[in-house]
Amino acid sequence: MSATRYTYLGPAGTFTEAALRTLPEAATRELTPVASVSAALDAVRAGEAAGAMVAIENSVDGAVTTTSDELINGSPLMIYREVLLPISFAVMVRPGTTAGDVKTVSGHPVAQPQVRHWLAANLPDAQWESAASNAEAARLVQEGRYDAAVAGAFAAELYGLQVLSDEIHDVASPTTRFVLAGRPGRVSSATGWDKTSMVVWLPDDHPGALLELLQEFAVRGINLMRIESRPTGEGMGNYCFLIDCEGHLSERRVSEALMGLKRICPQVRFLGSYPRADRGTASPLRNGTSDLDFATAADWLSRCLDGRGEL
Numbered sequence: 001m002s003a004t005r006y007t008y009l010g011p012a013g014t015f016t017e018a019a020l021r022t023l024p025e026a027a028t029r030e031l032t033p034v035a036s037v038s039a040a041l042d043a044v045r046a047g048e049a050a051g052a053m054v055a056i057e058n059s060v061d062g063a064v065t066t067t068s069d070e071l072i073n074g075s076p077l078m079i080y081r082e083v084l085l086p087i088s089f090a091v092m093v094r095p096g097t098t099a100g101d102v103k104t105v106s107g108h109p110v111a112q113p114q115v116r117h118w119l120a121a122n123l124p125d126a127q128w129e130s131a132a133s134n135a136e137a138a139r140l141v142q143e144g145r146y147d148a149a150v151a152g153a154f155a156a157e158l159y160g161l162q163v164l165s166d167e168i169h170d171v172a173s174p175t176t177r178f179v180l181a182g183r184p185g186r187v188s189s190a191t192g193w194d195k196t197s198m199v200v201w202l203p204d205d206h207p208g209a210l211l212e213l214l215q216e217f218a219v220r221g222i223n224l225m226r227i228e229s230r231p232t233g234e235g236m237g238n239y240c241f242l243i244d245c246e247g248h249l250s251e252r253r254v255s256e257a258l259m260g261l262k263r264i265c266p267q268v269r270f271l272g273s274y275p276r277a278d279r280g281t282a283s284p285l286r287n288g289t290s291d292l293d294f295a296t297a298a299d300w301l302s303r304c305l306d307g308r309g310e311l
Ligand SMILES: O=C(O)C(=O)C[C@]1(C(=O)O)C=C[C@@H](O)C=C1
Pocket: 009, 013, 014, 015, 016, 017, 055, 058, 064, 087, 108, 110, 111, 132, 133, 134, 135, 176
């Protein structure tokens, strides 16, 4: 495999592939479908791929925990880009199959909670069968293993299937957030509309430990965008936190917050600073938290050391 390649959850026709193809650089990369999120990231870890596109959270079903656990454990990875993809599910069958013929319906486990009510109302007797991806479900229907698949309508054409019903998701406008992960490398420059991700392990178990951690952001006027707890696997009640905050590591308020965490937490894993996918302009900074405010205060401090603090 080559290190110019990007891997993604395959086979062809997944939403993950659609997310990957929204990146301008995808046009010049070799895009390789693999069987799982873990396989996509393993190829990156082994140096066989430059990046892997993986789903990280869904607006209906929440965190994609395989991705969370891959980012938390194993050799470190960094996030370089994020993509927000509107998801629209269709149910598809082999040509000639009618709704009455459908006894089994397959899809990715993250798809099921997004279409549960539609399935209960329209295919009440069909048994749900999990597949490694939505496109894999479509492929298995083509093979004759299952009767119907829940996938993006574009997968129907790829696998010679017929769309029985489109836009079958229960909640309007579901969105999945995907990230392009690579091996740790140089953080790209700030755009003014950035996000920083990290994993933080709680300071030892005591009242207010989580509050102490959150205060590092609050006192520096940093908006948190997501906080997700995951078990560390080291006994009941032991959790670490995946945190996304506004801002870029090159901003003083963000770097100072990360240094604050590093001082009080047993472990902090920096997962990258990258442009936000939701469009916008630079967020207003809370008074006293700009780079200039930090530099002015540091200047004053060094003058204090020289006995010139009043200047
Ligand atoms: O990329 C796909 O099509 C997938 O099967 C994966 C995945 C996911 O892991 O979240 C992607 C988007 C949908 O929300 C459901 C499933």
